[in-house]
Amino acid sequence: MGKYSDGAEILRLRLRMTKKKMLRMTLPSCHCEEPQATWQFRKRMCDCFILILSGLETTFCLSLFCDIVSDSDQDIKLSTKLNLNQGTRWKILPSVPDEYLNASDLPPLVAQILYNRGVKPEEIEPFMAVDHRLEGNPFLLPDISKAVSRIYKAVLSREKVAIYGDFDVDGVTATVILVEGLSRLGAEVICHIPDRFSEGHGLNVSALEKLHTRGAHLVITVDCGVTDLTEAKQAQEMGMDMIITDHHIPLESLPRAVAVVDPKRKDAVYPYPDLAGAGVAFKLLQALFYKDNKEKWLARFLDLVALATVTDLSLMVGENRYLVKAGLRELNNSSRVGIQEMVKLAGLKMGELDSEDISWVLGPRLNATGRMNNASTSYQLLTTQSPEEARLLALELEEKNAERQKLTTEVLSRAREKLATKLHLPLLIESDESYSIGVIGLVAGKLADEFYKPAIIISLGSELCQGSCRSIAEFNIASALENCRDLLTAFGGHPLAAGFTVPRRNLAQLEERLMSLAMDQLYHLELRPELVIDAEVPLAALAGDIFNLIKRLRPFGRGNLQPTFLSRQVEVIECRNFGNQAEWLRLKLKQGNVIWQAVDFESRRKGKEISPCIDIVYNLEESRWNGEEVLSLNLLDFAPAQLR
Ligand SMILES: [Mn+2]
Numbered sequence: 001m002g003k004y005s006d007g008a009e010i011l012r013l014r015l016r017m018t019k020k021k022m023l024r025m026t027l028p029s030c031h032c033e034e035p036q037a038t039w040q041f042r043k044r045m046c047d048c049f050i051l052i053l054s055g056l057e058t059t060f061c062l063s064l065f066c067d068i069v070s071d072s073d074q075d076i077k078l079s080t081k082l083n084l085n086q087g088t089r090w091k092i093l094p095s096v097p098d099e100y101l102n103a104s105d106l107p108p109l110v111a112q113i114l115y116n117r118g119v120k121p122e123e124i125e126p127f128m129a130v131d132h133r134l135e136g137n138p139f140l141l142p143d144i145s146k147a148v149s150r151i152y153k154a155v156l157s158r159e160k161v162a163i164y165g166d167f168d169v170d171g172v173t174a175t176v177i178l179v180e181g182l183s184r185l186g187a188e189v190i191c192h193i194p195d196r197f198s199e200g201h202g203l204n205v206s207a208l209e210k211l212h213t214r215g216a217h218l219v220i221t222v223d224c225g226v227t228d229l230t231e232a233k234q235a236q237e238m239g240m241d242m243i244i245t246d247h248h249i250p251l252e253s254l255p256r257a258v259a260v261v262d263p264k265r266k267d268a269v270y271p272y273p274d275l276a277g278a279g280v281a282f283k284l285l286q287a288l289f290y291k292d293n294k295e296k297w298l299a300r301f302l303d304l305v306a307l308a309t310v311t312d313l314s315l316m317v318g319e320n321r322y323l324v325k326a327g328l329r330e331l332n333n334s335s336r337v338g339i340q341e342m343v344k345l346a347g348l349k350m351g352e353l354d355s356e357d358i359s360w361v362l363g364p365r366l367n368a369t370g371r372m373n374n375a376s377t378s379y380q381l382l383t384t385q386s387p388e389e390a391r392l393l394a395l396e397l398e399e400k401n402a403e404r405q406k407l408t409t410e411v412l413s414r415a416r417e418k419l420a421t422k423l424h425l426p427l428l429i430e431s432d433e434s435y436s437i438g439v440i441g442l443v444a445g446k447l448a449d450e451f452y453k454p455a456i457i458i459s460l461g462s463e464l465c466q467g468s469c470r471s472i473a474e475f476n477i478a479s480a481l482e483n484c485r486d487l488l489t490a491f492g493g494h495p496l497a498a499g500f501t502v503p504r505r506n507l508a509q510l511e512e513r514l515m516s517l518a519m520d521q522l523y524h525l526e527l528r529p530e531l532v533i534d535a536e537v538p539l540a541a542l543a544g545d546i547f548n549l550i551k552r553l554r555p556f557g558r559g560n561l562q563p564t565f566l567s568r569q570v571e572v573i574e575c576r577n578f579g580n581q582a583e584w585l586r587l588k589l590k591q592g593n594v595i596w597q598a599v600d601f602e603s604r605r606k607g608k609e610i611s612p613c614i615d616i617v618y619n620l621e622e623s624r625w626n627g628e629e630v631l632s633l634n635l636l637d638f639a640p641a642q643l644r
Contacts, residue, residue, distance in 0.1 A: 087528070087637070087639075088528060088529045088530065088531045088637050089528045089529070089530045089531065090530075090531050090533055090566065090617060090637070091530050091531065091532050091533060092533045092535070092536055092566060093112075093116045093532065093533065093534060093535070095112070096108065096111050096112040096115040096116075097115075100115050100121060103121035103124075104121065104124050106124070106549065107546060107549065109535060109537060109541060109546060110546065110549045110550065112534060112535050113534050113535070113550070113553065113563045114127065114553070116534050117553075117559075117560055127321075127553070128549075128552045128553065130321050130322055130325045130552075130554075130555075131322070132322070134318060134319050134321060134322035135319055135322055136270055136271050136272045136283070136318075136319050138283040138284070138286045138287040138290070139287060140269055140270045140271070141261050141263060141268070141270050141280075141283055141284075141287075142260065142261060142262065142263075142265045142267060142268045142269075142270070143258075143259035143260050143261050144259070144261055144283075144284065144287050146258055146259040147220075147243045147245070147258070147259035147261050147284060147287075148284075148287050148288055148291060150218065150241060150243060150258045150259065151182065151185075151187070151218070151220070151243070151288060152288075152291070154187060154217070154218045155182070155185050155186050155187045158188060159188070159217040159218055160188050160189075160190060160214070160215045160216045160217060160218075161182060161187050161188065161189050161190075161216065161217075161218045161219075161220060162189075162190050162191065162192060162211040162214070162216035162218070162219045162220070162240075163175050163178045163179050163182075163189060163190075163191040163192070163219075163220050163221075163222060164191070164192050164194075164203065164207070164208075164211070164219055164220065164221045164222070164224070164225065165191060165192065165193045165194075165221075165222050165223060165224070166193065166194065166201060166202075166222070166223040166224050166277065167193055167194060167195065167196045167201070167370035167374075167375035168223075168311075168312070168367055168370055168375075169307055169308055169311040169312065169363055169366045169367050169378070170223050170276050170277040170278050170308040170311065170312040171193065171222060171223040171224065171277060171375075172193060172366065172370070172375050172378050172379050172382065173278040173304035173305070173307055173308040173382065174222035174223045174245075174276075174277045174278040174280070174281040174304075174308065175191050175193055175222055175281075175379060176304055176379065176382050176383055177222075177278060177281045177282055177285060177301050177304055177305070178220060178222055178281050178284070178285065179191050179383075180301070180383070181285040181288065181289075181297075181301065182288075184294070184297055185288060185289075185292065185294070190211070190214055190216060191379075192207055192210070192211055193374075193375050193376060193379055194207060195373075195374055195375075196370055196371070196375075196437065196438060197373070197437065197438075200501075201224060202224045202225065202227070202228050202231070203221065203224065203225050203228040203231035203232065203235070204231060205231055205234050205235075208231065208234065208235045208238065208240070209238065211240070212235075212238045212239070212240055216240060217239070217240055217241065218240065218241045218242075218243065218258075219235055219240050219241070219242050219243070220242075220243040220245060221242070221243070221244050221245060221246060222245050222246075222277055222278070222280070222281045223245075223246060223247065223276075223277025223278070223280075223281075224246055224248070224277070225242075225244040225245075225246050225255065226244055226246035226248050226249075226250045226251075226254070226255065226260065226262050227248065227250065227251050227255075227492065228255060229251070229253065229254075229255045229256070232244065232255035232256055232257055233255070233256050236256060236257075241257075241258045242255070242256075242257035242258060243257060243258050243259045243261070244257045244259070244260045244261065244262065245261040245262070245277075245280045245281055245284055246260075246261075246262045246277065246280065247262060247263065247264060247274075247275050247276060247277050247279065247280050248262070248264065248492070249264050250262060250264065250265055250266070261280060261284060262280070263275055263280065271318065271319075272318040272319040272320070274314055274315040274317060274318065274320055274559075275309075275314070275319065275320065275323075276305070276308045276309045276312045276314045276320070277308065277312070278304055278305050278307075278308030278309065278312075279305055279308070279309055279314070279319070279320065279323060282298075282301055282302075282304075282305045282323070285298065285301065286298055299326075299330055300330065300335065302323065302326050302327040302329075302330040302331075303327055303330040303331035303334045303336065303339065304327075304382065305323045305324075305327045306323065306324045306326075306327025306328050306330070306331055306355075306358065307327070307331070307358055307362060307363065307366065309323055309324050309327070310324060310355045310358040310359050310363060310555075310557065311358060311359065311362075311363030311366070311367065313557070313558055314557070314558070315557070315558050315559035315560075316555055316556060316557030316558055316559050316560040317559045317560055320557075321555055321560065324355060324555045324557075325554070325555055328353060328354060328355065328555070331353055331358075332350055332351050332352070332353050333350070333351075334350070336382060336383075337384060337385065337386070337387050337390040338380075338381035338382050338383070338384050338390040338393055338394060339362075339381075339382070340390070341381075341387070341390040341391050341393070341394035342362065342365060342366075342381065342394045342397060342398075343362070344394075345394050345395065345398050346361050346362070346365065346398070348361060348362075352624075354555075355554070355555045355556070355557065364401060364404075365397045365398065365400075365401045366378045366381075366382075366397070368397060368400040368401040368403070368404040369396075369397060369400050370438070371400075371404050371436075371438030371439060371442075372400045372403055372404055372407075372438055373400075377393055377396055377397060377400070378397065380393055381393040381394060381397060404438070404439065407436060407438070407439050408439045408442050408443060408446075411434075411435050411436065411439055411440070411443045411457070412443045412446055412447070414432065414434070414435075415430045415432075415435070415443055415447065415457060416447070418430055418432070419447070423451065425453075425515065425518075426453060426454075426515075426518040426519055426521075426522040426523065426527075427453060427454050427455075427456070427475075427514060427515055427518035427519075427522075428447055428448075428451060428453050428454070428455040428456065429455075429456040429458070429511050429514065429515065430455075430456070430457055430458070431457070431458035431459070431460050431465065431467075431507070432458075432459070432460060433459075433460045433461075435457055435458065435459040435460075436459065437459045437466050437468075440457040440458070440459055440466070440467070440468040441457075441468035441470070441497070441499070443457050443468075444456060444457040444468050444469060444470040445470040445497075447470075448470040448471060448472060452472055452527050452528065452529045453472065453522075453527065454469065454470070454471040454472060454475045454477055454518060455469070455470055455471075456468070456469045456477075456514070458502075458507070460504065460507075461504065462504070463503060463504055464489060464501055464502070464503060464504065465501070465502050465503075465504050465507055466499070466500070466501050466502075467499065467500050467501075467502065468498075468499050469481070469493070469497065469498045469499065469500070470496065470497050471495065471496050471497070471498075472496075472527070472529075473496075473530075474521070474522060474525055474527065475518060475521055475522060476495040477493070477495065477496065477497070477498045478492075478493050478494055478495050478498045479495070480514055480517050480518070481493070481498055481500055483513070483517060484510055484513050484514065487502060487503075487506040487509055487510045487513070488500050488501065488502050488506075488510070489501040489502060489503060531564065531617055531636060531637055532561070532564065533564050533565065533566045533617060534563045534564050534565060535565055535566070536565070536566040536567070536568065537565050537566070537567060538567060538591060538592070538594075539567050539570065539589070539591040539592075539594045539596055540591070540592060540594045542565070542620065543594070547620055547622075547631060550563055550620065551622075562619045563619065563620070564617060564618070564619055564636065565617070565618060565619075565620075566615065566616070566617050567591060567615070567616050567618075568615045568641060568642065569591065569613060569615070569641045569642070570589045570590070570591050570613065570614055570615070570616050570641070571589065571590040571591065571612065571613055572587055572588075572589060572610055572611070572612055572613070572614060573588045573589070573590050573595070574587060574588035575587045575588075575610055584599065584600060584601050585599065585600040585610075585635075586598070586599055586600075587599075587600065587610075587635070589616070589633070596632065596633050597630070597632040597633070598616070598618065598632060598633035598634070598635050599621070599632060599633070599634060599635065600634075600635040600638075601634070602635070602636065602637070610638075611640040611641065613640070613641040614638045614639065614640060614641055615638060615639050615640075615641050615642065616633070616635055616637075616638045617635070617636045617637045617638065618633040618634055618635045618636055619633075619634045619636065620632075620633065620634070621633070621634040
């Protein structure tokens with residue numbers, strides 16, 4: 001949707017029809033739920049009509065589906081469905097039952113939050129303690145004993161072992177874990193981290209050949225390999241043994257290997273299937289160290305596991321919470337000079353790092369090298385022992401990250417521009433030669449967030465094109481791709497994020513098929529992002545020890561989101577803009593005789609009128625002001641009081 005100079009929203013409506021019929025086109029009769037909105041045609045050009053909507057609040061997101069219901073010679077009628085999206089839907093979760101409340105001594109609000117997260121009464125204690133009880137026994141992982149004995153055989157017979165990794169944070173940290181861990185056991189280890197641009201994710205034969213030439217007899221994959229059946233077979237034919245460690249979902253059959261260690265195997269009994277790739281590598285190391293009574297060596301790898309688990313957006317449940325909590329402790333005392341330098345350069349402080357610093361600052365930096373050219377810079381940064389080299393590498397990461405940000409912005413604005421005439425469609429799909437495969441996933445993610453629609457960004461190559469998809473809860477993009485598998489060279493991913501490679505000659509057909517799948521599944525839905533609220537509370541309910549208890553539910557992440565509250569009828573007693581472009585809001589809010597500071601970083605609501613009395617949805621946030629901890633409300637959404 002674009003905007004006219006007078007502020008009216010523009011909706012471009014593209015119709016497929018013949019020229020003759022075009023001339024008879026009349027204004028569609030539209031049902032419009034917003035009373036002040038008016039419709040008019042302002043322009044008509046070739047097959048594209050521009051509808052002007054005025055009187056709508058700019059924050060409204062609008063979508064229109066249209067199809068021709070009658071195409072008699074006399075007239076063409078349009079059936080239109082107009083969704084005026086009044087921002088985000090607030091969904092308050094059902095109240096906690098009394099039996100649950102009685103099962104613990106916790107304040108009702110904290111019990112409600114735990115209940116919302118599906119924590120059973122008997123699990124509350126370990127959930128809040130986040131201790132060893134959440135750790136899995138590594139010997140329950142599939143094929144782990146075979147992997148351990150094959151690795152010890154290599155150590156004892158001085159065979160060269162190759163670690164085969166991946167270019168994202170998960171893959172790089174997993175590589176470091178096994179290279180350093182096996183070296184400690186006395187193995188001779190080499191490694192290979194594939195290049196995103198020339199090799200792509202997963203095993204490839206020419207890289208395996210090179211490892212063979214370098215003398216490797218055993219290849220251990222990390223964060224990849226479980227779906228690379230052909231390549232694994234070829235590696236064995238070359239005379240190399242394979243151990244696959246991965247956390248991706250296997251295909252119907254497993255690769256031929258000495259061991260396939262993947263907690264997502266159908267036959268796996270391991271209690272925590274959601275480990276990151278680095279988590280699986282860590283568990284393998286734990287099993288190896290256990291056999292040799294070297295478990296004291298494990299802690300120094302936990303910082304890497306925390307970096308990977310948070311950055312890879314692994315579910316923050318079960319063992320992952322334990323690994324991240326223990327890993328953050330290790331990260332804050334990390335002896336890795338590269339991490340120390342990176343933290344310093346980013347303006348953070350060792351000792352104060354939390355999982356948000358990983359997701360917003362450290363993770364993107366470590367990922368930037370693999371997105372811009374080669375991930376080996378990040379590998380070196382994590383492994384170097386020279387402070388001088390660490391400083392140079394940290395500077396390079398900083399630089400690559402700035403480049404990555406710039407490139408993302410460029411691709412995003414070009415994609416947005418080219419999509420302007422297609423925003424009424426249920427699926428955003430956009431391709432160009434200039435889109436770098438390093439950032440297409442990031443751009444698709446931003447578009448999906450902004451428009452609340454599935455988004456696909458494709459980097460065009462002369463023969464093969466690569467696409468990255470980000471979706472919304474209502475549309476499973478992985479199964480949509482599955483549906484198009486006959487057109488694709490390769491594909492993989494999850495319901496909300498996936499990627500594919502497609503021959504250029506199939507591209508048009510692919511776009512058409514994905515679009516019609518999205519049409520079918522999304523046509524009748526009112527697409528609105530949903531804000532899930534843990535409880536409606538008065539502001540006074542958050543005083544006292546409640547926040548200290550809530551902190552014990554950390555680390556937060558996917559599957560264990562930060563508790564979100566709703567408070568109604570809050571008085572705005574002060575409201576100021578701040579930030580470089582005055583894009584954020586700082587408010588002082590009052591309810592009864594309780595006063596809270598609040599911040600709003602959600603620039604999408606920029607310019608939204610603030611009523612003197614509002615309903616607010618927020619998280620509690622601890623921030624540091626001049627060395628002092630201040631508790632404030634982090635606003636996620638607000639609306640004039642009681643209008644919802
Ligand atoms: Mn991974």
